[in-house]
Amino acid sequence: MAIVSEDDFHHSSNSTYRTASSSLRADQEALLEKLLDHPPPSLQRPEDHFNAAYIIFFCLGIGGLLPWNFSVMAQEYWLFKLSNCSSPATGEEPKGSDILNxxxxxxxxxxxxxxxxxxxVNFLLVNRVPIRVRVLASLSVMLAIFVLMTVLVKVDTSSWTPxxxxxxxxxxxxxxxxxxxxNSSIFGMTGSFPMRNSQALISGGAMGGTISAVASLVDLAASSDVTDSALAFFLTADVFLALCIGLYLLLLRLDYARYYMKPVWPAMFSGDGQPPQDSPSPPLAAARSSDSSTPPLRPILKRTAGLGFCIIYxxxxxxxxxxxxxxNIESLSRGSGSLWATKFFVPLTTFLLYNVADLCGRQITAWVQVPGPRSKVLPGLALLRTCLVPLFVLCNYQPRVRLRRVVFQSDAYPVLFTSLLGLSNGYLSTLALIYGPKIxxxxLAEAAGVVMTFYLCLGLMLGSACSALIVHLI
Structure with a gap:
């Protein structure tokens, strides 16, 4: 399959606008395609100078997931806080043992x-609350929460653990x-941009996971105080969230971003060649007035059903x-007592390797976008990943109750399988996600972005529930 130019893909999707008068639709679409092929000077697409927008979206992707990754990664810190380790040991069972378990x-x-x-809620607010308000409000709340968590790191909470x-x-x-x-708002916003910007945002999320894995390894090697580690994690998240607020405000000032965030139709079919600054396009205005500001869900689900299946699976x-x-896959040389087998095997072969492979897979989509959104190869590849489940189970998973035999008698196998898992997840999921708002x-691009995020969350929920069942069968 030929690789389609991202700008061609982007603008061909824009040509599907509905017009107020159906009798003018064909003429307007023909004129639109002609203008996009040979735009006049007033419609020339500005360049992304120094890749500023790409870098901003990449950083926003990091900032959107890094705080959550850091909070989940600080497992030792939560164990410390919830087991009353802030107070001297008394030899009694901690009061919060049930909470801890x-x-x-x-x-x-x-x-x-x-x-x-x-x-x-975000889907219902797409046309009611401006995206700037939703993005800045969510970032501000996230920053406030993390500032509170940062302050509590050095506070003795042993007397009020519950x-x-x-x-x-x-x-x-x-x-x-x-x-x-x-994340769903900013991803929906990238639906109006060329695909490379959506890819940058998604790759940034993978980089957030990689940074978290590296930070965990550094902390594990340094064996520093648990509260000092948590303080460093949370302060880093605070800085990134504050940086995201500044970067988003900067993005809104870039000519490149302002071009893709402006309505298209008034500029295409008005005599002055300049789109009104604050007025929506006629089709969008008509849709908002007739649909009570709620995006139509059925056409989005209908068009994205195939991609949605891919994302979920x-x-x-x-x-x-x-x-x-x-x-839970252990090194086969664990009995040797080496640091690699006992301390660093899981952090390196599971967390760091998976996140790096996932990041590489997502980054590859910046240069290659095959198969296409309508291809049957994409769901076929998604289904093929099912083979990875028994491959991991047949490695040295411990403890084993029912499946006694370990088929893959080498530490190289989990390394290989984890690399395949991360690469395929990063590449295939990124393709499906960036295609969604384009079709x-x-x-409806922003609302479609919210729907694609819903597919992602649904897949994670179903997989997490199924993993508990599989673990009990091993």
Whole structure:
């Protein structure tokens, strides 16, 4: 399949606008294509000088997921806080032992339920609340939550552990909800930009995971104080969130970004050649007035159904394996007592390797976009990833109760399989995600971005639930 130019892809999707008068549709579309092929000086697309917009979207991708990655990664810190380690040991069972045992389950609920609810709310707010307000508000709330968590790092909470637990779960729920609003809004916004910008945003998210994995390894090697490590993590997240606010405000001032965020039709069919600054295009204005400001869901679901299946299944397979199965694969030389086998095997072969491979897969889509959005090869490749599940299970997963035999008797196999898992997840999921907002009319691109994020969350939820079942069958 031939690789389609991202600008051609982008503008061909814009030609699907509905007009107020159906009798003029064909003439307007023909004129639109002619203008896009040979735009007059007033319609020339500005260049992304110094790749400024690309870099900003990449950084926004990092900032959108880095705080959550850091908060989840600080597992030792939460164990320290919730087991009353702030106070001297008394030899008694910690008061919060039940809280400690079920903390990860509570955390999963606190991250999943608000995400789904906030995605629904964000879809309803697409045409009601300007994207600038939603992005800046969500970033500000995330920053406020992390500043509070940073302050609490050095506060002795041993006398109010249950209250600290409730506060932590509440903060995580708010953080998860606002993070999904930010990520789905900014991803929907990139639907109006060339595909390279969507790819930059998605690759930035993978870089956030890579940075978290590297930070975890550095912390593991240094063996520093748990509160000092958590303080460094949270301060880094604070800086990134503040940086994201500044970068987003800078993005709005770039001519390149302002061009793609402006309505297209008034500029195409008005005599002055300049689009009104504050007025929407006629089709969009008509849609808003007739649809009560709520984007139509049915046409989005209809057009993105195939890509939605790919996204759901890709993340389903990934979340079945990572981290529930992959983190329990031990080195075959664990009995030797070496640092590689006992301390660094899982962090290196699971977390760091997977995130680096995932980042590489996403970055490849900046240069190659095959198969296309309508190709049957894409869902075929997504289904082919099912083979990775038994491959990981047949490695040295421990403990094994029912499946006693370890087929792959070498540490090289989990390294190979993790690389395939990360590369395929990064490449295939990025293709499906960036195609989604491009195959709908431009006025529905942002809403389509929210729907694509919903597909992602649904895949993760189903995979996480299925992973618990598979673990009990091994």
């Amino acid at each position: 079920y903390f990860e389950s509570y955390l999963a609920v606190a991250s999943t339920v608000p995400s789904i609810l906030c995605l629904m 209250s600290f637990f409730a506060l932590t779960i509440g903060c995580m729920a708010i953080l998860s909800g606002t993070s999904i609003i930010f 890709i993340f389903f397979v990934t979340s079945v394996i990572f981290p529930a199965i992959s983190t 709908v009319p431009r006025e």
